[in-house]
Amino acid sequence: xxxxxxxxxxxxxxxxxxxxxxxxxxxxxxxxxxxxxxxxxxxxxxxxxxxxxxxxxxxxxxxxxxxxxxxxxxxxxxxxxxxxxxxxxxxxxxxxxxxxxxxxxxxxxxxxxxxxxxxxxxxxxxxxxxxxxxxxxxxxxxxxxxxxxxxxxxxxxxxxxxxx
Numbered sequence: 001x002x003x004x005x006x007x008x009x010x011x012x013x014x015x016x017x018x019x020x021x022x023x024x025x026x027x028x029x030x031x032x033x034x035x036x037x038x039x040x041x042x043x044x045x046x047x048x049x050x051x052x053x054x055x056x057x058x059x060x061x062x063x064x065x066x067x068x069x070x071x072x073x074x075x076x077x078x079x080x081x082x083x084x085x086x087x088x089x090x091x092x093x094x095x096x097x098x099x100x101x102x103x104x105x106x107x108x109x110x111x112x113x114x115x116x117x118x119x120x121x122x123x124x125x126x127x128x129x130x131x132x133x134x135x136x137x138x139x140x141x142x143x144x145x146x147x148x149x150x151x152x153x154x155x156x157x158x159x160x161x162x163x164x
Contacts, residue, residue, distance in 0.1 A: 001020050001021070001022070002020075002021075003018035003019055003020055004018065004019055004020075004021050004067050004070075005017075005018055006018075006019055006066060006067055006069065006070040006071075007070060007071060008069050008070060008071065008072045008073070008074060009072070009073045009074065010029075010033065010035070010074045010075075010076065010079070011035075011074070011075055011076060011078055011079030012079060015033070017032060017033075017066075019032070019066045019067060021065065021067050022065065023065065023066045023067075024043075024061070024062055024063075024064070024065060024066065025052070025059075025061040025062075025064040025065060025066045025068070025069055026038060026040055026043075026050045026061040026062045027040075027066075028066035028069075029052070029061060029076060032066075035076050035078050037076050037077035037078045037107040038050045038051065038052055038061055038076055038077065038107055038108065038111075039104055039105075039107060039108065040062065041062075041104070041105075041108075041136075042062070043062045044062070044063075045060045045062060045063045046136065047105070047108075047135070047136045048060060048105065048108040048109070048112060048134050048135030048136060049104060049105050049107065049108045049135075049136075050062045050108060051107075051108035051109075051111045051112045051134075051135060052074055052075065052076050052111055053074065053075040053076075053111055053114060053115050054069060054072050054073070054074045055072050055073055055074075056115070056118070057115065058111065058112045058115045058116075058134075060134070075111070075114075076107070076111065077106075077107035077108075077110050077111050080110060080111070080114060088110075088114070088152075089151075089152040089155040089156050089159075090110050090113050090114055090117070090148070090149070090152040091110060092151070092152070092155070093147075093148035093149060093150075093151035093152035093155070094106060094109075094110060094145075094148040096148070096151055097144050097147040097148040097151050098144045098148075099140065099144045099145045099147065099148030099149075100139075100140065100144075100145075101139035101140050102138075102139050104138075105135060105136060105137045105138075105139075108135050109132060109135050109137065109145060112131070112132055112134070112135050113128075113131075113132065113145075113148070113149045113152065116128065116131035116132065116149065117149070117152060117153055117156060119131070121153060121156065121157060121160075122153055122157060123149070123150075123153060125146050125150065128146045128149045128150065129142065129146060132145065132149070
């Protein structure tokens with residue numbers, strides 16, 4: 001099958017690749033780019049383990065072809081940490097508030113939580129639950145995930161207030 005040339009920015013790095021038009025974005029990320037943070041879960045968009053941020057939107061990468069990402073700016077969980085390797089507020093929140101157990105859903109949860117806090121910097125617990133409702137976790141019961149997002153929101157908001 002003929003391959004299609006694509007250009008995109010992933011985690012701040014400009015990339016070019018040749019991909020088969022039928023290659024799902026999740027497979028391109030994991031197999032071609034070796035970005036194994038986004039997980040392959042259900043492959044039907046129900047679980048959210050494959051969530052990435054594309055052009056300012058949360059996208060389940062198992063429902064998108066790699067060629068559809070041509071020209072896009074994308075962030076995966078690997079791109080969430082600061083440039084010096086310091087954990088982002090959300091990653092720190094998941095660690096401090098025990099927002100993970102087996103860790104399978106964690107990359108998608110962190111990526112979605114990042115976008116949620118961009119959309120709503122000070123969400124209520126109900127808004128956090130609604131904002132993460134497309135991402136499933138079988139281990140935690142979500143209580144600590146909500147606490148982790150609230151922790152991150154508080155840390156980000158405190159930093160913004162201090163800068164003003």
